[in-house]
Amino acid sequence: MATCTYTVPDKNASGDNFYGQFICDQAYIDFFWFNYGFNGNKKYWDDGFGWHDCCNTSKPLARTFNALYLLNYSAEDYMNESWDSPILNWGCRYARNKLNDLRSKCGDGSAWAKHFDYWIFGSHVELYMGFFYSESVVERAATLIHEARHEDKGHNANFPSGSVFGAGNSGADSSWGYKGAWMYDALYLWWFYAAGTRTTSAMKQRARQRGNLIIDNAFATHPGYSI
Ligand SMILES: [Zn+2]
Incomplete structure (x- = not known):
């Protein structure tokens, strides 16, 4: 970590102060550590990344735990992780x-x-x-969903003209119907904006902004939606 260059932006704006008040609990820490791919990877999370300081939301590990808390507890009925429910419910299970x-x-x-x-x-x-x-806490949660989706599907198109992600470069999805990582990413943000609980209105606005940015820039064929 000594070689990483970074600054910690305003933790109220990023949501890290809000979510940071919940994660510093051994029950959550164990649940996240043993269920989301950290276990056996201590070497990637110590040395400044936060393993010895996992409640410190200025460090990477606690900021990832914040995203996992959001992912697990933002549905009103968060105990329901049925695939028939919205992604707000099952996103945590999928990841x-x-x-x-x-x-x-x-x-x-x-x-x-x-x-x-x-x-x-x-x-x-x-x-x-x-x-x-x-990324704000909700954007991190959606990115985890995005990367989880890549276990099943890669990107299959180039970014459209005018895309902030680099017009003509690979890394886009062909369409919403392809059900790729960008669709999962945006769909999670959409549901969080529409129905997320145990959060702040500012975090919901961040979800909406990022969701619309993805919809407008990450699909070769515009989905035709706006959140
Ligand atoms: Zn991707």
């Missing part, structure tokens, strides 16, 4: 099933998170400084 190996790294600034697939050798997800410090 739990798919994220088996979660690693924290500095990154080179070109991506905020990345999914690596090794054919028969397994897969892992890396989270970088942009994930921890440029």
